[in-house]
Amino acid sequence: MKKKLIVDFCNRKRLTNNTVAKYNLFLEIFVNARDIK
Numbered sequence: 674m675k676k677k678l679i680v681d682f683c684n685r686k687r688l689t690n691n692t693v694a695k696y697n698l699f700l701e702i703f704v705n706a707r708d709i710k
Contacts, residue, residue, distance in 0.1 A: 678705055
């Protein structure tokens with residue numbers, strides 16, 4: 674599960690150059706990280 678998140682993060686990071694997209698991605702990962710705990 675966590676490994677998949679990291680892969681998704683790397684793939685999306687490559688695709689997103691725009692600040693808003695990066696901010697949304699950060700929020701999504703933050704929420705996912707809280708759910709994993």
